[in-house]
Amino acid sequence: MSLFVMMLSAVPSSAHASLLADRLEISMYGRMGLAWTPTSGRFIMGRSMNLTGSSIGGRFEEGDYLEPTIRLHILEKKEGPEAPYVDMVMTPAMFASNGLFAGIFSTRFSDPLSIELFQAYVESGNVLLPGLRVWGGARFYRGTDVHIADYYYFNNLSGQGGGVAYGPLDLAVLMQTSRTSPQYNFDVDGNGSSDLRRQRSVFVAQYVHKLEGGHSFHGLAEFHLLPGARMNLADGTQVGFRSDHGWVAGVKAHLDLGNGSFNDVSVRYGSRIANGGRGGGQSWDTVGLPDLRGLYTDAASVSAVDHFLYNFGSAFSLNAYGILHWAQGASDTAADKSLDFAVGARGTVYLHDNIHLVGEATYQGLMSRGETPMATATKLTIAPTFVPVSGRSVWTRPHFRIFYTAAFYDEDAVAALxxxxxxxxxPSSMAHYLGARAEWWF
Structure with a gap:
């Protein structure tokens, strides 16, 4: 982002107004607020009450987060679906990773505000051929989400790579690695540093078939490849990685119910090293342990989501979801299995164009290892909301909320914390979270 500011500062001042007006767009998602736990006084800002630690099961207790996006139109922007365009997009994200407030920029704390570059890519469209799109860089390469669970599902492939799309067909090649995971790093001499490193290549194909009435079907296929990397020791022993692979297949149906209402249903299967998805993870977040050969031959996963929104005129909206993740590793042990699920519903009563009453109820379960009992939790939230931009819609922002959440944990969730x-x-079987939050996007 600092490079982009330097580029702007190099432009003569007489040209700034024209550049900003004609070529630059700035958008943003953000949330910021306050939080208390009435019974203990502990600092809980951003400490999720959900069993997986993600926002699946309710997102009201999410911490501060800022996500501005800068889009520079390299070609002058013209209206129309077939108008040629070339855009540069950059999205830095800022969040307090240890639960502190986003307003704390000081190094007085061991883990202050974190800044990450989520997107930096260039996209071209309709240049050689109407409907042809080409992109390269790091981007949010994903589709729809369950917003009330802050969960991008089915095809969340956000990462670094490149792709080409024409009409309903979308193809991409992505790269994935890690500095810490033993799946990508091998310490040959035991000195604590990685002597062998490798990366995963992910090949993606997607196709969206649109039907009359706004309905559609979405097909997804992925192929994951982890190459072998071997090294010979002085005694002739060969150590390192064996090559492995995996694949994903999925289908998603979108039903347009009119008046802004919809129902989305998806199922995705992942095999071998592509069995990720647990607790909202991506397909390359491999679950479980390898077999004795270091391979994920029998690893697998299933992810299923049903998400709907129904608007009852201008008086009430109901948004609900059901999410299931099942996965097993390849070690052939009872403990090398996991299951998590969540069902939730949020109702919004439009008391006034500017006053909405939001209520939410969720039930969730987690079995992190196949031989352990399933932990469960129930959460109930009430959230009076002021909406300064008039609108009777669940999507209208900004929101100024005051909310209270009560969570009820079973004995297995309490015992495992x-x-x-x-x-x-x-350890407590009942938890309380009182907060106030501003949330906006534009």
Whole structure:
């Protein structure tokens, strides 16, 4: 982002107004607020009450987060679906990774505000051929989400790579690696540093078939490849990685119910090293352990989501979801299996164009290892909301919310301290979270 500012500063001042008006767009998602736990007084800002630690199961207790996006139109922007365009997009994200407030920029804390570059890519469209799109860089390469669970599902392939799309067909090649995972790093001499490193290549094909009435079907296929990397020791022993692979296949149906209402249903299967998806992870977040050969031959996963929104005129909206993730590794042990699920519903009563009453109920479960009992939790939230931009829609922003959430944990969740909230406050079968939050996007 600093490079982009330097580029702007190099432009003569007389040209700034024209550049900003004609070529530059700035958008942003953000949330910021306050939080208390009435019964313990512990600091819980951003400490999720959900069993997986993600926002699946309710997102009201999410911490501060800022995500501005800068889009520069390299070609002058013209209206029309077939108008040629070349855009540069950059999205830095800022969040307090240790639960502190986003307003704290000081190094007085061991883990202050974190800044990451989520997107930096160039996209070209309709240049050689109408409907042809080409992109390269790092981007949010994903589709729809369950917003009330802050969960991009089915085809969340956000990462670094490049792709080409024409009409309903979308192809991409992505790269994935890690500095810490033993799946990508091998310490040959035991000195604590990685002597062998490798990367995963992910080949993606997607196709969207549109039907009359706004309905559509979406097909997804992925192929993952991890190459072998071997090294010979002085005694002739060969160590390192064996090559492995995996694949994903999925289908998603979108039903347009009119008046802004819809129902989305998806199922995705992942095999071998592409069995990721647990707790909202991506397909390359491989679950479980390898077999004795270091391979994920029998690893597998299933992810299923049903998400719908129904608007009852201008008086009430109901948004609900059901999410299931099942996965197993390749070690052939009872413990090398996991299951998590969540069902939730948020109702919004439009008391006034500017006053909405939001209520939410969720039930979730987590079995992190196949031989352990399933931990469960129930959450109930009430959130009076002021909406300064008049609108009777669940998508109208900004929101100014005051909310209270009560969570009820079973004995297995309490014993395992399954949620970050419990890890902070301590074992308790009932939890309280009182907060105020501003959320905006534009």
């Amino acid at each position: 399954s949620a970050p909230y419990l890890q902070t406050v301590g």
